Amino acid sequence: MTTAIEQTLETYGIENWGAGYFDVNRKGNLIIHPAEGDARSADLKEIIEDLARRGINAPVLLRFPQLVAAQVRKLQRAFSKSIREYEYQGSHMCVYPMKVNQQRSVVEEYLREGSRYDFGLEAGSKAELYAALALEQPADSLLVLNGFKDQEFIQLAFAGATVGKRVVIVIEKLNELDHVLNTAERHEGPLPMLGIRVKLYSKGSGRWEKSGGEAAKFGLTTTEILEVIRRLEEADRIDMLKLLHFHIGSQLTDIKRIKNAMKEAARVYAKVYQMKVPIDLLDVGGGMAVDYDGSKTAFDSSANYSAQEFANDVIYTIKLVCDDENVPHPTIIQESGRFLSAYHAILVTNVLDEIETVVEDITPIELDDDDPQVVIELSDLRESITVKNYREYYHDALEHREELFTLFNLGLISLEDRAKGEVLFWDVCERADKYAQQAKYVAEEFDDLRRLLCAKYLTNFSVFRSVPDHWALDQLFPIVPIHGLNKPPTEYTTLCDITCDSDGIIDKFVDLHDVKHVLELHPLVAGEPYYLAFALVGAYQEVMGNNHNLFGAPHEAHIHIDDEGYLIKKVIRGTTVGEAAERARYDRSFLHDGFRRLINQRVKDSELTEAEGTELAEFYESRYGAYTYLEVNGARTRSRRRGD
Numbered sequence: 001m002t003t004a005i006e007q008t009l010e011t012y013g014i015e016n017w018g019a020g021y022f023d024v025n026r027k028g029n030l031i032i033h034p035a036e037g038d039a040r041s042a043d044l045k046e047i048i049e050d051l052a053r054r055g056i057n058a059p060v061l062l063r064f065p066q067l068v069a070a071q072v073r074k075l076q077r078a079f080s081k082s083i084r085e086y087e088y089q090g091s092h093m094c095v096y097p098m099k100v101n102q103q104r105s106v107v108e109e110y111l112r113e114g115s116r117y118d119f120g121l122e123a124g125s126k127a128e129l130y131a132a133l134a135l136e137q138p139a140d141s142l143l144v145l146n147g148f149k150d151q152e153f154i155q156l157a158f159a160g161a162t163v164g165k166r167v168v169i170v171i172e173k174l175n176e177l178d179h180v181l182n183t184a185e186r187h188e189g190p191l192p193m194l195g196i197r198v199k200l201y202s203k204g205s206g207r208w209e210k211s212g213g214e215a216a217k218f219g220l221t222t223t224e225i226l227e228v229i230r231r232l233e234e235a236d237r238i239d240m241l242k243l244l245h246f247h248i249g250s251q252l253t254d255i256k257r258i259k260n261a262m263k264e265a266a267r268v269y270a271k272v273y274q275m276k277v278p279i280d281l282l283d284v285g286g287g288m289a290v291d292y293d294g295s296k297t298a299f300d301s302s303a304n305y306s307a308q309e310f311a312n313d314v315i316y317t318i319k320l321v322c323d324d325e326n327v328p329h330p331t332i333i334q335e336s337g338r339f340l341s342a343y344h345a346i347l348v349t350n351v352l353d354e355i356e357t358v359v360e361d362i363t364p365i366e367l368d369d370d371d372p373q374v375v376i377e378l379s380d381l382r383e384s385i386t387v388k389n390y391r392e393y394y395h396d397a398l399e400h401r402e403e404l405f406t407l408f409n410l411g412l413i414s415l416e417d418r419a420k421g422e423v424l425f426w427d428v429c430e431r432a433d434k435y436a437q438q439a440k441y442v443a444e445e446f447d448d449l450r451r452l453l454c455a456k457y458l459t460n461f462s463v464f465r466s467v468p469d470h471w472a473l474d475q476l477f478p479i480v481p482i483h484g485l486n487k488p489p490t491e492y493t494t495l496c497d498i499t500c501d502s503d504g505i506i507d508k509f510v511d512l513h514d515v516k517h518v519l520e521l522h523p524l525v526a527g528e529p530y531y532l533a534f535a536l537v538g539a540y541q542e543v544m545g546n547n548h549n550l551f552g553a554p555h556e557a558h559i560h561i562d563d564e565g566y567l568i569k570k571v572i573r574g575t576t577v578g579e580a581a582e583r584a585r586y587d588r589s590f591l592h593d594g595f596r597r598l599i600n601q602r603v604k605d606s607e608l609t610e611a612e613g614t615e616l617a618e619f620y621e622s623r624y625g626a627y628t629y630l631e632v633n634g635a636r637t638r639s640r641r642r643g644d
């Protein structure tokens with residue numbers, strides 16, 4: 001259509017990372033499709049305005065459960081296609097690892113779609129198991145239990161088997177086997193199945209490389225595996241051992257490493273089978289990566305394979321090894337979490353303001369004769385910088401700025417002089433930047449300068465709450481405005497969140513070839529809201545997000561996309577100010593009593609009237625229900641193009 005939209009699609013890489021779910025409509029708004037190739041769509045700007053009319057202001061986490069279902073289908077189709085193609089004799093089933101996103105609505109949506117293919121669940125702790133036991137699962141699906149287990153965990157697992165779930169207890173440590181065997185002795189009714197987690201020699205790639213290899217935290221060594229088999233035979237319980245498990249890490253970026261791990265694991269499986277163990281399930285763990293930056297490379301926030309390629313390599317490798325060992329093809333269990341849940345959640349929030357480095361409007365530059373020499377020199381640089389001398393003049397400016405601060409620290413120049421000098425310095429920088437960007441080859445120092453000069457957009461969210469992996473692991477998430485995409489973005493920006501933490505910033509952005517250090521956005525217009533979407537935040541971010549500065553969970557809305565557009569199915573209000581304080585053990589009565597005590601004292605001292613005291617108490621108590629984020633609709637300032 002218009003080239004402006006095509007251009008913004010490219011700037012933000014929407015088609016690269018959007019997996020067919022994200023697009024831009026004629027109005028220039030970001031839209032979501034419920035599945036790849038599905039023409040139906042929801043306009044994010046319309047949804048946000050609709051929610052605002054209901055009193056639900058940004059930030060809002062938008063959940064699109066249909067995207068969980070679409071990913072389930074994508075994964076299932078990829079595997080069934082390879083199974084047919086390679087004439088694999090076993091089948092494929094998923095167990096969704098709850099730790100990726102335990103939210104009931106997410107798990108239920110997964111089960112709704114997954115029940116058509118006997119997809120089950122994976123729990124890694126007592127609390128996850130406790131939740132899983134109450135969920136309805138297809139009769140043939142599995143409930144796989146990983147993680148370290150105590151006696152209680154194992155008893156809960158047995159309770160699951162008693163109510164008819166196909167529970168698999170994966171042995172991570174030898175002592176867990178003792179608990180299992182003891183419990184089995186005293187147990188009546190169906191027994192859970194057992195699995196063993198293997199410590200592979202093969203490693204994954206990417207940020208979670210440590211999850212695999214000999215030094216991994218989890219898994220049994222070869223000696224321990226043989227010991228488990230021996231003890232089970234001794235106890236006449238070898239029939240319980242059904243599954244072999246491994247997991248070499250999350251966000252596996254490189255398909256070669258995955259193939260190597262499959263080869264090794266399939267070989268172990270075959271050897272165990274040949275020991276007359278009635279094993280028939282091979283659990284290949286999770287790790288299927290999400291291409292957050294859309295680059296299709298082995299870069300940390302990407303992956304150099306598609307779902308189909310992943311499925312092909314898993315199926316083909318396991319078949320090859322099993323045929324070679326003359327062992328029947330196992331049912332393949334897969335624990336993909338990130339791949340299934342990342343796409344469905346989008347955080348939308350507003351930019352509040354711009355944090356200015358230097359504001360010329362409030363510091364007019366009028367030179368007079370008694371200005372210090374350094375200020376006059378900076379002013380000369382500003383007036384005479386050109387495309388030919390900008391590099392040299394920029395270096396001079398850096399020197400003068402040093403001098404400015406030295407003189408100030410010695411008490412030789414005034415605060416006014418310092419202010420003048422700073423404004424002039426930044427003006428020289430802006431002009432130098434403009435010339436540098438016109439050059440064919442931009443020297444590295446000017447890339448750094450651009451970063452320094454870029455606008456800082458103050459954005460209504462907490463990095464620690466909503467994209468903790470960006471803070472902790474430098475993971476990249478696509479960030480796009482949800483409107484105005486029919487106009488080219490002209491500002492270079494980084495994002496600052498509203499926590500009081502200097503780590504609360506985003507200055508790394510997705511890019512096809514590298515990592516971008518500035519994000520192109522539109523100028524802010526006074527009184528008009530400017531909304532950004534943080535996409536692909538459905539995996540890990542919600543549960544890893546923390547209470548830093550007591551910013552709570554944002555509001556949440558569940559959206560269904562249909563022929564008419566969208567339907568807001570459910571709205572869940574975010575954490576209130578009072579609830580956030582209670583998380584730190586300030587309970588409501590402590591807070592209200594404490595504040596009232598101060599009021600009573602003032603009333604007693606006749607500094608407040610009785611009526612004023614009551615009003616103040618009511619005001620304070622009513623704030624219990626306030627939103628922890630800033631309630632501002634329009635942007636506050638109008639940003640200027642610097643250097644204009």
Ligand SMILES: *Cc1c(COP(=O)(O)O)cnc(C)c1O
Nearest residue numbers: 247250251286287335336337338
């Ligand atoms: C975390 C985890 C998973 C999920 O990994 P993804 O990368 O989200 O697919 C699967 N299995 C185990 C044992 C895990 O610990």
